[in-house]
Amino acid sequence: MKTERIEGADGVMINVAVEGSGPAIVLLHGFPQTHLMWRHVAPALAGEFTVICPDLRGYGDSDKPAEATAYAKREMARDVLAVSERLGFRSFALVGHDRGALVAFRAALDHPREVTHLASLDVLPTVDMWEVMHGVSAAVGFHLYLMAQPPGLPERMIEASSDEFFGHFLDLWAIDPQAIPAGIREQYLDACRKAIPSIVADYRASAGIDVEHDETDRKNGTKLAMPVTVLQQDWGAALGFDAAALWRPWAPDLVHESVPYGHFMAEEAPEAVVKAVRSLLLR
Template sequence: MALFPAGFAHVRLPAADGVHLSAAVGGSGSPVVLLHGFPQTHLMWRHVAERLAADHTVICPDLRGYGASDKPAADAPDVYAKRTMAADIVHAAAALGHERFALVGHDRGALVAFRAGLDHPETVTHLGILDIVPTLDMWQVLRGVSAAVGYHLFLMAQPPGLPETLIEGSADAFFGSFLDAWAGDPAALPEPVRAEYLRSSAAAVPSIVADFRASAGLDITHDQADLDAGSELAMPVTVVQQDWGAQLGYDAADVWRAWAPDLDHRLTGSGHFMAEESPDEITAAIRDLLTR
């Protein structure tokens, strides 16, 4: 059963440090790169990608460490830093002939997209962010018992060994719990898609943990350095997210305005997997972004 729309080719693209990414590429027109979240792969973009491909070249890679992309050993702190993962995307797009492109990310992919926007403002023309706040801000707003919603962030921040062992021992239960808890509409994740997410995540536990561990280490250092330097996202930015601010007690739009002067901040009634649950809404938000 083909899970991604017809008309998309699956390719291998050179990225940073000798890593190769697997990506689905289709359509024609100005390029848009779509980055997936956790615990998912590029497959999460299947509905939105098909819609955008009518008038854009759409590139949907698996992040390093996820899906069919390479999973290098985390033998240095920067292997899964968002700065490195952002460089992956710039290299991969260039391999397809795109020196400039719009970039949209969900969840973990949104953290990579955020870093790409700061590190490569000459390359990222428009930036779309789905359902996160930047890493530095995320750790600041997770306080008290309300932080239990992000327990996995604290688990995977622990030193190598224990998190990997615990997760590998019950991978389907662990990753499946997020698919169950975060989906506003479980029907948006049909069984073949869910099975693929569980299969690919179970096969990538060390690299997934390394990705999260970097967000409790080097990613914070990079964000803080940009904050201290007064760095901002120079391109138009659209953020679509659930009303996490109401749940955790902060103003999400204010958090984003500190980073993005040209901001369109939108709240959605969708669950976390909004590209699958509400593809028309997300496609419309991306199209609005691309006109700015």
């Protein structure tokens, strides 16, 4: 896919890959990845849609603001709207994986007129995630607690062994190791090496301001106004919760599927992801 830098919110420049023509679908990547994670999904959708794949601010070749407040998901969501509008689209479907799914969730809550459909891949809303993490089962999310710490120590610890740190998740979360070949893996690791402070800031925001925003919306009864599809590993079997039950209060029009793929499902099972997105867009 061809990439270009497009101005997002507040002058932040966003690296964006665009392919195809027709109505817009925005695909938001997760951790520890870049827009390259959509390399199988985007071409399959580009025959019917304009597929827009940004690097989130702080990741890949997008700008990496120094301000901690820049990584609130509300701010990152504003990039998505700004980029889409500059490409000529005032409304769009939105698909997010992992960190990108948290940005997509916030964009859909804050901008229901612009986001027509929402797909979330393997994540819980931030406030729900923190509430279900407890006891020894929370060890699987050790990185969430590490990067929630005040600035300084987390960054230094990760910088001391960045390839091992980020590579740990690429290895642990993939059921099919061949889904992320060596060349793509190296591009992910290289991008992460250059983005440690901003990646940590993104996670730190999810232990602070993002929770506050979610709690306010939950208290006010704010719902996702569009059709929502969630594809999720069966976390409940390991961590003791019902993921679909956590999603339902947020999404009245919900299709929730527990899937047998690994966390990197857009790379491990792209045909299934494309099928789910196509089904979502028919609702």
